[in-house]
Amino acid sequence: MKDLFALVDCNNFYVSCERVFNPIIEGKPVVVLSNNDGNVVARSNEAKALGVQFGAPAFECENLIKKGVYAFSSNYALYGDMSQRVMNTLSGFAPEMEIYSIDEAFLSFSRLPSVKDLTGYAFQIRRTVKRWTGIPTSIGIGPTKTLAKLANKLAKRNPEHRGVFNIIEHPETDKLLDGVRVEDVWGIGVQYTKLLNLNGIFTALQLKNAPDRWVKKHMTITGLRTVWELRGHSCIPLEEVPPPKKGIISSRSFGRPVESLAELKEALASYVSRAAGKLRAQRSVALFITVFLGTNPFKDEPQYHNSITSRLPVPTSHTVELIRHAHRGLEELYRSGFHYKRTGVFLTEIMPEDHAQLNLFSSPSSGKQDILMKTIDRINMRWGNNTVIYAAEGIQKGWRMRQLRLSPRFTTQWEEIPVVKASARRGDDERHRL
DNA sequence: TCTGGGGTCCTAGGACCC
DNA sequence: TCTGGGGTCCTAGGACCC
Numbered sequence: 428m429k430d431l432f433a434l435v436d437c438n439n440f441y442v443s444c445e446r447v448f449n450p451i452i453e454g455k456p457v458v459v460l461s462n463n464d465g466n467v468v469a470r471s472n473e474a475k476a477l478g479v480q481f482g483a484p485a486f487e488c489e490n491l492i493k494k495g496v497y498a499f500s501s502n503y504a505l506y507g508d509m510s511q512r513v514m515n516t517l518s519g520f521a522p523e524m525e526i527y528s529i530d531e532a533f534l535s536f537s538r539l540p541s542v543k544d545l546t547g548y549a550f551q552i553r554r555t556v557k558r559w560t561g562i563p564t565s566i567g568i569g570p571t572k573t574l575a576k577l578a579n580k581l582a583k584r585n586p587e588h589r590g591v592f593n594i595i596e597h598p599e600t601d602k603l604l605d606g607v608r609v610e611d612v613w614g615i616g617v618q619y620t621k622l623l624n625l626n627g628i629f630t631a632l633q634l635k636n637a638p639d640r641w642v643k644k645h646m647t648i649t650g651l652r653t654v655w656e657l658r659g660h661s662c663i664p665l666e667e668v669p670p671p672k673k674g675i676i677s678s679r680s681f682g683r684p685v686e687s688l689a690e691l692k693e694a695l696a697s698y699v700s701r702a703a704g705k706l707r708a709q710r711s712v713a714l715f716i717t718v719f720l721g722t723n724p725f726k727d728e729p730q731y732h733n734s735i736t737s738r739l740p741v742p743t744s745h746t747v748e749l750i751r752h753a754h755r756g757l758e759e760l761y762r763s764g765f766h767y768k769r770t771g772v773f774l775t776e777i778m779p780e781d782h783a784q785l786n787l788f789s790s791p792s793s794g795k796q797d798i799l800m801k802t803i804d805r806i807n808m809r810w811g812n813n814t815v816i817y818a819a820e821g822i823q824k825g826w827r828m829r830q831l832r833l834s835p836r837f838t839t840q841w842e843e844i845p846v847v848k849a850s851a852r853r854g855d856d857e858r859h860r861l
Numbered sequence: 862t863c864t865g866g867g868g869t870c871c872t873a874g875g876a877c878c879c
Numbered sequence: 880t881c882t883g884g885g886g887t888c889c890t891a892g893g894a895c896c897c
Contacts, residue, residue, distance in 0.1 A: 461865040468865075484863035501865085528897045616895050647871055649895075676867060725864060771866090828865095869896075878886080 430661040431536040431568065431595070432575040433549060435517055435556075438563045438583070440530035441469035444509045445499050447561035448837040448845055456496045460485050463680055463828045464500055500830035504812075508838045512560045520552050525665045533572060535665050549591040568593040572663045573656035576613040577604075577631065604632035604657065614653040619646060631657060671709050671777065677702035678771020682829040684723070685767045691720070692754055693821030699753045699772050700817055703746040706774060707804060712742035714776035716749060718756035723768035731765045742778060745796045746803075749774075750819055811840055 437443060441459040446452055456473035460466065467474075467483045474496060479488070485498070492498050510529045518524055521534035534552075542548045549566040556564050567579025574594050581603065582592035597603055610620040612631050622645060628634055635657040643651045652662040677698040685691055695718065706713055719734035735756045743749065753772055803815050835843035 463863090463865070465864055482864080486862050489862095531897080614895065618894060647894080649870065670869095672868075674868080678866070680865075723864095867897085869894100871894080872892090874890090876887100876889085878888105879884105 429537065430570055431545070432570070432572050432661075432665070433521070433534040433536050433545075433552075434527075434567045434569075434572070434575040434579045435532050435534065435552065435564050436566075436579050436583075437513060437530040438565055439469055439471055440510075440562070441499075441501065441506055442471045442474075443562050444502070444506050445497075445834055446471075447509070448505075449834065452497045456491070457499070458488060458491075458496060459499045459501055460488075460832065462501055462830075463682060464831055468501065498832050500833040502834050502836065504836040504839045505834065509560065509562060513556055513562055513564075516556050516559050517552065520548075520555075523665055523667055525667055526669070533575065533665055536568060546591060546593045546596060549593070550589075553590055563590070565590045566592075568595065570595060570659050571656040571661040572665075573613050573653055574659065577607060577611070580607070580611055600659075601632055601635075604635055605630050607631040609634050612653065612657070614649065619650065622646075671711060671779070672705070673775070673777055675702045675705050675713070675774045675777065676771060677705070678719070678769060679828055680723075680769040681767070681826040683826065685826045686763070686765070688758070688761050688763075690821075690826050691757060691761065691767060691770055693819065693824065694826050695753050695757055695770050695772065696750050696817055696819035696821070697824075698770070699750045700746050700820060702772050702774050703744055703749050703800075704804065704807075706744040706777065707800060710780050711777045712744045712780045713749075713774035714739055714742040714778070715774070716752050716756070717773040717775065718753050718760060718770070719773070720757065720760045720770045721768060722765050726766070726768075729765055731762055731767075733760050735760050742776070744780065745800060746817060747796070750817065754819075 442457045445457060445459065454473065455471070456477050456479070457471040458467045458474050458479055459469040461468045464485050466485060467479060467481060467488065470479050470481065477491065477496065479491060479496070488496060488498055506529060513530075514524075514526050514532060517532050517534065521536065522538060523535035525533040527533055536545055539545070539548070545568060549568060553564050553566060556562060565579055565582040567575045567577065567582050568591075569575040569578045578592045578594040581594075582588050582590055585592075594600065594603065607630060609615055609623050609628055609631055610617075612634060615623070615634070623629070623634065628637060634654060637654060639651060639654070642654050646653075655662050679694070679698065681694065685694070715736055715738055717734055717736040719732075721732040722728070722730050724730065724732075737752055737756055739748070739752060749772075757770070806815050807813065835845075837843060837845055
C-alpha cells in the first residue's frame with residue numbers, strides 16, 4: 428500500500444496559546460521570549476509583518492513594546508498542557524500518529540478506507556482542533572514525511588490554500604519543488620545549505636535531482652534519505668512510540684550572575700530533581716552523571732567552563748542520591764572568583780529500571796527510597812509541579828531565570844484558572860470558576 | 862543592554878584484539 | 880623475513896530538529 432502522511436503544525440504555537448486565554452491580543456502583534464526573557468522565539472504574523480526577527484534580542488523589542496507589541500515570557504506549563512489537548516484531539520482522526528514536537532504531529536493517512544476526500548478530511552481536522560482547543564493549525568499532506576513537511580510549508584505560505592495543502596493533488600510536483608529553496612527542506616540546515624549552494628544547488632528540485640553518490644559522500648546516509656524522500660520514496664517511518672531517551676539534560680542559565688558555591692548547589696539540586704523526575708517518568712535509571720558549570724561566554728570577563736562525569740555505584744533514579752553525587756562533582760569543579768552563568772546535569776547510560784544490575788552493597792534502604800520517590804511524584808502530579816521540593820533546592824532561588832512578562836498558568840494551577848464574571852451588574856463577589 | 866534548552870543520528874579515527 | 884585482514888568499542892565532532 429502507498430504511504431501517505433499528514434503533518435499538522437500549530438501556527439505560531441506559543442503566541443496562539445497566549446491568545447486562547449487573552450483574546451485582547453487577537454489580531455495584534457505578539458512575541459514570546461526565550462527563557463530569561465532573552466530572545467524572541469515566537470512571533471505572531473502581525474509581529475513578523477513589523478519585521479521582528481526570530482532570535483532578536485529582547486532589548487530590541489523594548490521599542491516595539493512601546494509601540495504596542497505584546498511580549499510574553501515563555502510559559503511552558505501552559506504550552507505543554509495546550510499541546511496535550513491538541514494531540515489528544517488529533518489522535519481521534521488517525522489510527523497511527525507520531526507526536527513530533529510540542530506543536531507538530533505526523534498522522535498516517537495510509538489506512539483510512541472510509542475517507543474518500545483526504546483534503547476535506549484535513550479541513551475537518553483543522554476545524555475541530557480550532558473549536559476544541561482554540562489553536563489554529565496548518566496541514567500538509569504528502570507521500571513521505573519530507574514531502575508532507577514541505578506541503579505544510581506551502582499551506583502556510585499561501586493564504587489561498589486556507590491552511591491545507593495536499594501535494595498529491597498537484598500533478599506537477601517538480602514545479603512546486605522548483606519554487607522551494609533548498610534550506611526550506613526538512614533536514615537541510617545552514618551548513619548543508621552552504622555546501623549545496625557552493626555546488627550549484629539552490630532549490631528543492633535541484634536537490635531531488637542530485638546524484639546519489641555525491642549526496643551520500645557529502646551528506647551521509649541521512650542526506651540521501653532526504654533526497655529519496657523528495658523523490659517520493661518513503662524512508663523515514665512513523666514513530667508511534669517515542670523511544671526511551673538515551674540521555675537526559677537539565678540546565679538553565681541564571682537570571683543574574685552567580686558566584687557562591689552555595690547558590691550553585693541549590694540551582695544544581697533543582698535541575699537534578701527535574702532530570703530524575705524525567706528519568707522515573709520513563710521508568711529508567713542512569714549509571715553516569717555529568718555536571719557542568721560555566722561563565723557567560725558572551726561577556727568579556729574571565730571565563731571558566733568545565734564538566735565532570737562520575738559513575739554511580741548502582742544505576743539509580745533516586746533524587747537524593749543523584750543530588751549527592753552532583754554536589755560532589757560540583758565541589759570539585761568549582762573555582763571561586765568567577766561570575767557563573769549556568770550549571771546543569773546530564774544523565775547517561777540510561778537503562779530500564781528492571782534491567783539494572785544491583786551491586787553487592789546496594790542497601791536494602793533503596794526499597795524505602797522507591798516508595799518515597801513514587802509518593803513525591805504522585806503528589807506533584809496531583810497538585811502541580813514543585814508542590815514538594817527538596818530542601819537542597821533552596822527557597823529564595825535568587826538565581827532563578829528572569830520571567831518578567833509571564834502569563835498565568837491558566838490551565839494547570841487552580842489559583843490561576845480564568846474567572847468568569849457572571850454579570851457586571853451583580854458585582855465582583857459573584858464570580859464563577861470556569 | 863541580549864544571545865534558550867532539549868534532543869537525535871552519523872562518521873572518522875584511534876585503541877585494541879585475534 | 881612480513882606487517883594482513885577482520886573485527887569491536889569508544890570518543891569527539893559535526894550535522895540536524897524543534
